[in-house]
Amino acid sequence: MKMKKVFALLLAMAMIFPMSGCSGANVKKDSELHGTIEAVEVDINSKIPGRVAELLVEEGDEVKKGDVIAIIDSDELVAKKNQMQAQADAALSQYNAALSQVDAANAQVEKAQNGARRQEVAKAQAAVDFVQQTYERVERLYEKGAVSRQKRDEVKLQLDVARQDLDMALEGARSEDISGAQAMAASAMNMASAAKAKYDQAQAGLDEVMAYIDDTTIESPIDGTVTTVAVNAGELVSTGMSIAVVSDTSDMWLVVDVEETKVEKVKEGDYAQVQVLALSGKQLEAKVVSINKNPDFAVKKGTDESGNYDIISYGVKLKLEGAAEGIRPGMSAKIKFKE
Structure with missing residues (x-):
């Protein structure tokens, strides 16, 4: 009689608390990851030494390929x-x-x-x-x-x-x-x-x-946004010194690390919600475009304080869909995969 009561109690607990092996389908929905917005960034350098005669851009300016960024004055x-x-x-x-x-x-x-x-x-x-x-x-x-x-x-x-x-x-x-x-x-x-x-x-x-x-006229090599201006007009610059950084904000992405126990739930073509922290939590969508296939490049992390063993994480690249005003490379974001 006591055995029947114990069996009934265990059956009820199993119905209330599902086994961990049955909860894997919810990994994508419940997992929230963190990443950083990335984009193609071109560091525009000076090929010659001289004085910055004109600085024609400011941070945040939109430029086209061939637009003049700065002019270097060299009497020599x-x-x-x-x-x-x-x-x-x-x-x-x-x-x-x-x-x-x-x-x-x-x-x-x-x-x-x-x-x-x-x-x-x-x-x-x-x-x-x-x-x-x-x-x-x-x-x-x-x-x-x-x-x-x-x-x-x-x-x-x-x-x-x-x-x-x-x-x-x-x-x-x-x-x-x-x-x-x-x-x-x-x-x-x-x-x-x-x-x-x-x-x-x-x-x-x-x-x-x-x-x-000709190199005294420094032009942008790509279309994009001026995300950094490193000099001021009248300043002396040397060869190789950075003048500005232009980022292609039309093609931005994130790379997040997904643990090996969860990466099988992520597929190319899956969508995720992206919350950009710097934009008051503005919600964007991103699409998985690639998953790192080589574990040699994966990030390892300790699973406990003693670090007895590691769990490998694979890099997952997601491309942002749709431009958001004010979004820039380097901003932090929260990512949650959709079911």
């Missing part, structure tokens, strides 16, 4: 740019002059190889005809005793020279003349090559300085 770069520009201009002038010498030398080579042009032959022939007529006239006067022998000889010499010029125009240059013209052309080419190398070097230096000057 401006002076260097002027110096390199002068060197490049001088080198270019020398190069152009060398090219002109190359053209002239090549023209001499062509002339030597091809002989005189038709116009030059015609000119030489005309000179011979003119001096020939003059000589014949002087010769007749000489026979009559009207001009001296010296005068006749002078005109005869002019006729001989004119005939030699015509012969050279008709025959072309000699081999030694061609070789000489080719040597001059080769020398001119070497001078032009050296001038070109000097100009390229000067232009490369100028391009480098111009690239540094």
Whole structure:
């Protein structure tokens, strides 16, 4: 009789207090986790040292990719740019002059190889005809005793020279003349090559300085919100120094640690309610987008004060759905998974 009463009592207690193995389905509903809002954050640095001439943003400003964040003033770069520009201009002038010498030398080579042009032959022939007529006239006067022998000889010499010029125009240059013209052309080419190398070097230096000057205009690499401004206008900054932080608030998420005894209840695509503490407990929704599969990256924690054994927690990433005014990376939130 007593045994029947004990059995009835145990049955009643089991109905009132379900066994722990049957309560697992409520883990998601009853568990409240804590996480931190995260987003893509870009730390915008200065590539060059200088003074902040202009600071064009404040914390909380919305910016687009390419918007100017700040402008760095560097007198040293401006002076260097002027110096390199002068060197490049001088080198270019020398190069152009060398090219002109190359053209002239090549023209001499062509002339030597091809002989005189038709116009030059015609000119030489005309000179011979003119001096020939003059000589014949002087010769007749000489026979009559009207001009001296010296005068006749002078005109005869002019006729001989004119005939030699015509012969050279008709025959072309000699081999030694061609070789000489080719040597001059080769020398001119070497001078032009050296001038070109000097100009390229000067232009490369100028391009480098111009690239540094471009870096004085610091732009945002992404669309987002300015969440941190680290400098003030007029402040000196060094290379690598942070100017501002821009966060992509259009794509924010949380990562929470879920214990191994409960992670099996969480699935990709599940939804959770997110309560952002800094926004007066404003309620948002988040969707599970990934669950860490590798326990090597999971967080371990002691289950009692003595730490006899650990329970592994897996990182669960939830993407916030819908933007909330005022929400920023780093804010704390409470997360409760939905059934």
